[in-house]
Amino acid sequence: MTADRWQRLKNEWGRRLQPGEQSVVIAWSSFTATFAGVRALTHWIHDGHGPSSGGMSLGGHHFHHYNIGIAGLAAIGAVALRGHERHLRHPVTAAAYGTAIALIVDELALLIDLKDVYWARQGRTSVDAAIILTAVGATVAAGLPFWSHARGALRA
Structure with a gap:
């Protein structure tokens, strides 16, 4: 992408979205990327390509x-409660929030059932598809x- 296009895109980003809206887009994008990446990584490890453990x-x-x-x-909560105003809607804060939520949602079945059902067949594919579609749709x-x-x- 040329520098001129990048600058026009950056201008539209600032003109069309308020800081809070920008944070939401960044958080959902981060959620989507992290969730997809963690799903891919865990499947890769489960298929025997990663650590033997x-x-x-x-x-x-x-x-x-x-x-x-x-x-x-917890760290993002501390920033919200005690951090400086400039940190509240900072892109790094938004990205960290989306990433943290994705890490939790990816293992939600374990938290709900209180047993390790991560690789159980029942409903796993539909849960993955639903969460990915929700993440992309929300973004x-x-x-x-x-x-x-x-x-x-x-x-242009």
Whole structure:
């Protein structure tokens, strides 16, 4: 992408979306990318391409990535409660929020059933599809004031 197109896209982003709307688009985009990436990575590991332990381990115990998501939300909560105003809608804060939520949602069945059913067949494919469609749909919906103008900025 040329510098001129990038600048036009950046201008439309600032003109069409308020800071809160920008944060929502960034958070949903981060959620979508993280969820898809974690799904792909866990399937790759499960298929025998990753660590022989099947994932992360601490002290000989499997470490679920929802723990990282919970820690991330705790940190974002601390920023919201005690951080400076400029951090509240910062793109990094929004991206971290989306990432943390994706790490938790990816292992939601474990949290609901309180047993490790991550690789159980029942409903896993439909849950994955529903969450991915929700994430993509929300990203599109959150950015509605921007997308048509983005397309125009990139064409010009």
